[in-house]
Amino acid sequence: MGEFFRVLTDNGQLFVDGFTNTVKLFLIAAVGSLVLGTLLGAMRVSPVPALRAFGATYVNLVRNTPLTLVFAFLVFAVPKLDVNIDYFPSAAIALTVYTSAFVCEVIRSGVNTVAAGQAEAARALGMTFGQVLTLIVLPQALRAMVPPMMSVYIAMLKNTTIAAGFSVLEAGAIPAYMAERGEPQFAVLLWITIGFLILILPLVALQRFLERKWRVAR
Amino acid sequence: MTTGEPLIVLDAVNKWFGPLHVLDDVSLSVGRGEVVVVIGPSGSGKSTLCRAINRLEPINSGTITFDGQPLPAEGKALARLRSEVGMVFQSFNLFAHKTILENVTLGPVKVRREKPAAARERGLALLDRVGIANQADKFPAQLSGGQQQRAAIARALAMQPKAMLFDEPTSALDPEMVGEVLDVMTSLARDGMTMVVVTHEMGFARHAANRVIFMADGKLVEDASPAEFFANPRSERAKDFLSKILTH
Ligand SMILES: Nc1ncnc2c1ncn2[C@@H]1O[C@H](COP(=O)(O)OP(=O)(O)OP(=O)(O)O)[C@@H](O)[C@H]1O
Ligand SMILES: [Mg+2]
Numbered sequence: 001m002g003e004f005f006r007v008l009t010d011n012g013q014l015f016v017d018g019f020t021n022t023v024k025l026f027l028i029a030a031v032g033s034l035v036l037g038t039l040l041g042a043m044r045v046s047p048v049p050a051l052r053a054f055g056a057t058y059v060n061l062v063r064n065t066p067l068t069l070v071f072a073f074l075v076f077a078v079p080k081l082d083v084n085i086d087y088f089p090s091a092a093i094a095l096t097v098y099t100s101a102f103v104c105e106v107i108r109s110g111v112n113t114v115a116a117g118q119a120e121a122a123r124a125l126g127m128t129f130g131q132v133l134t135l136i137v138l139p140q141a142l143r144a145m146v147p148p149m150m151s152v153y154i155a156m157l158k159n160t161t162i163a164a165g166f167s168v169l170e171a172g173a174i175p176a177y178m179a180e181r182g183e184p185q186f187a188v189l190l191w192i193t194i195g196f197l198i199l200i201l202p203l204v205a206l207q208r209f210l211e212r213k214w215r216v217a218r
Numbered sequence: 219m220t221t222g223e224p225l226i227v228l229d230a231v232n233k234w235f236g237p238l239h240v241l242d243d244v245s246l247s248v249g250r251g252e253v254v255v256v257i258g259p260s261g262s263g264k265s266t267l268c269r270a271i272n273r274l275e276p277i278n279s280g281t282i283t284f285d286g287q288p289l290p291a292e293g294k295a296l297a298r299l300r301s302e303v304g305m306v307f308q309s310f311n312l313f314a315h316k317t318i319l320e321n322v323t324l325g326p327v328k329v330r331r332e333k334p335a336a337a338r339e340r341g342l343a344l345l346d347r348v349g350i351a352n353q354a355d356k357f358p359a360q361l362s363g364g365q366q367q368r369a370a371i372a373r374a375l376a377m378q379p380k381a382m383l384f385d386e387p388t389s390a391l392d393p394e395m396v397g398e399v400l401d402v403m404t405s406l407a408r409d410g411m412t413m414v415v416v417t418h419e420m421g422f423a424r425h426a427a428n429r430v431i432f433m434a435d436g437k438l439v440e441d442a443s444p445a446e447f448f449a450n451p452r453s454e455r456a457k458d459f460l461s462k463i464l465t466h
Pocket of ligand 1: 235238240258259260261262263264265266267
């Protein structure tokens, strides 16, 4: 047991650095994919066929590509076009691009839970598409969107570990460093698991809070 | 009753849903202050006609003019037109996440950019007019069907529309609540509102309408005063239809 705690205390800085980058990657990609995913979701329910087609193509293309390939594309292929970006921003963009497709689908399915008559009545009052979406449809869709959205974000938190394969020092990169230092792998992996569990707790709490806040009166 | 140029004019309007010809060369004009009741068998195109007037349903050919202007195809101009035409649906469609008063003030504040205080004052007056002022702070699901439909009428009136469209406003109501909604509509008609009303309430058609339109298979088959239509329907379709609904 002493040995188990020693693994953590002897390598504290590495754990702190790794998980700090994990949290940073997560937060940047969470905000990015919420914005991009909402825009894509709006496209998919818009009355303009070209926008709907664009949204559908994006989702089908990105959702069916392994995340590792999205990373590889951004980290290796894009710099070949003389665009110089660092590993960390590349990883953040890759996660954002990938997760947006899933956020888009959560938004679209949430919108579909709202009765068509709601949007129709709003249009009949003279509301624009943006007003119909933001004032009438999305507020009623939020409640249905919370659980699947949280699943998307928990999956994304775990997906940050793929960045380790692309030279980003995040939690997923810790085992390789620890192996070099000759630390026992089992203890290291257990600590990383505990780290992720701790990071997921606030997400679960947020889900509870939002579900309660947006409980619909029926 | 009717003064000056008509408010709503449909000229040779055609509409298809795939192979189905739902509006077949429909021409109709509705004068200012006129109340037109639309009747006809199920699937004859009554709802589609009603929804074409504020372009919730686009048409394939012909023209529709509202207040002297052809209906705009899209964008801000279409939104403005819709704000001038009130619409009441069979299933009420009150905004489920807003209180009754918010339902009534949302359009004026967000679409017309009115001051919230002014919109609130007029909203409360309208709720009072339709007899549900005491329900202002409740959510739609807490009201009876009749109260919800009266709230929906108040919501449409809050935009100070030039015309009101009703698509079977009492069909989803329990029988004991039909009267309270028809009373509100009758008083609107008496106050000179231009109305197009799809309904099976023959009492309302007889007493409040200036004209009755009978539709069948997407065609406008008859267009007559209520007295004339009910006493002497000219077409077989109308005679057949009336015999079915008037016997019970
Ligand atoms: N969005 C749609 N897509 C395809 N067909 C439709 C659509 N809306 C209506 N229809 C069809 O068009 C025809 C006319 O429909 P409409 O709703 O205007 O009839 P209605 O006279 O209002 O009938 P009801 O008395 O049952 O309400 C019907 O056959 C209907 O099935
Ligand atoms: Mg209908």
